[in-house]
Amino acid sequence: MKNKIGLFIFLAIILLFNSCKKETNSSTKFWTPSKAEEHYKNQNDSLKWDYKMFLEDLQSVNEKSQNPITDGVFPVANYKLLGANSFKGLGSASNVKKINHKNISYSSFFIKKNDLNNKVLGSKKSDVFFNILVLTDTLDLKNHKLSSSEINSRNHPNYIGQGIYKTKNNQIDYLAFKTADNSSFAIINMRLFDLKFGSTILIAPQKDKSLRSLQVKMPVMEYEELDTKIDSLINTQQVIDFFSKKSNI
Incomplete structure (x- = not known):
C-alpha cells in the first residue's frame, strides 16, 4: 500500500511539474490572452x-484603389504601447517570371x-x-x-495585405494576413488557404474561366533572398507542370 501511495504522489508531482512548465512556457510568449485583451481595450480608448x-x-x-477591399481610416492605438521596437516596418514585392514563354506574375508580403x-x-x-504566383x-x-x-500595418501587431491580377477574361483578388x-x-477569390500548410500559392486561370491552385511549402525566407527563391521554385518540375497544362490560359 505504501508503495502505491508513494507512486501516486510521485506521479502527481510529475503532472504538477509539467503543468507549471506549460504555464511558464505560455507566459513567456508575447501574445498572451491578457496582452491581447489589453491591446483591444487600447483600440477602444x-x-x-x-x-x-x-x-x-x-x-x-x-x-x-483597384484593390478588393477599400481602405478605411480608423484611429488605432499607438504601436509603442506594445514596445518601442515592436514594429520596424513591412512591405510588398512583385516581379514577372517566365515558364515556357508564359508569364508568371508574383506578389509577396513581408x-x-x-x-x-x-x-x-x-x-x-x-x-x-x-507569396502568390x-x-x-x-x-x-x-x-x-x-x-x-x-x-x-494599422492592425499592428497583426498585418494584412491585398491585391489583384487581371487577365483577359478573369480577375484574381487576394488577401493575406498574419496575426500576433x-x-x-490567405483568401483568393473567396477560397481560404491556411498558410501553415504552405506560404506560397500558385494560381492558374483556366480557359473555361475556372481556377486551379497549388499550395507549396517554402522555408522561412527574408525579403533579400525572395527573388532568388522564386527563381528556384519556378524551375522545379512540379511548378513547370502546373503552369504548363493545356487547360490553362
Whole structure:
C-alpha cells in the first residue's frame, strides 16, 4: 500500500511539474490572452490612439484603389504601447517570371524583424509570410493597371495585405494576413488557404474561366533572398507542370 501511495504522489508531482512548465512556457510568449485583451481595450480608448498617424492617414482618404477591399481610416492605438521596437516596418514585392514563354506574375508580403518576431526569425532580417504566383495572359508593366498590391500595418501587431491580377477574361483578388500568434491565412477569390500548410500559392486561370491552385511549402525566407527563391521554385518540375497544362490560359 505504501508503495502505491508513494507512486501516486510521485506521479502527481510529475503532472504538477509539467503543468507549471506549460504555464511558464505560455507566459513567456508575447501574445498572451491578457496582452491581447489589453491591446483591444487600447483600440477602444481614445486616450491611447496615435493621432499623428491618424491625421496622416486622413490625407489619403479620397485616394482610389483597384484593390478588393477599400481602405478605411480608423484611429488605432499607438504601436509603442506594445514596445518601442515592436514594429520596424513591412512591405510588398512583385516581379514577372517566365515558364515556357508564359508569364508568371508574383506578389509577396513581408514583415521586418522586430522585438515580437526576432526569436522566430533568428538571423533573418524579415519574414516573407505570403507569396502568390499567377499565370497571366496579359501584362501592363508601364501603367500598372492590371495588377495592384498593398500591405497595411494599422492592425499592428497583426498585418494584412491585398491585391489583384487581371487577365483577359478573369480577375484574381487576394488577401493575406498574419496575426500576433504567428497564424497566417490567405483568401483568393473567396477560397481560404491556411498558410501553415504552405506560404506560397500558385494560381492558374483556366480557359473555361475556372481556377486551379497549388499550395507549396517554402522555408522561412527574408525579403533579400525572395527573388532568388522564386527563381528556384519556378524551375522545379512540379511548378513547370502546373503552369504548363493545356487547360490553362
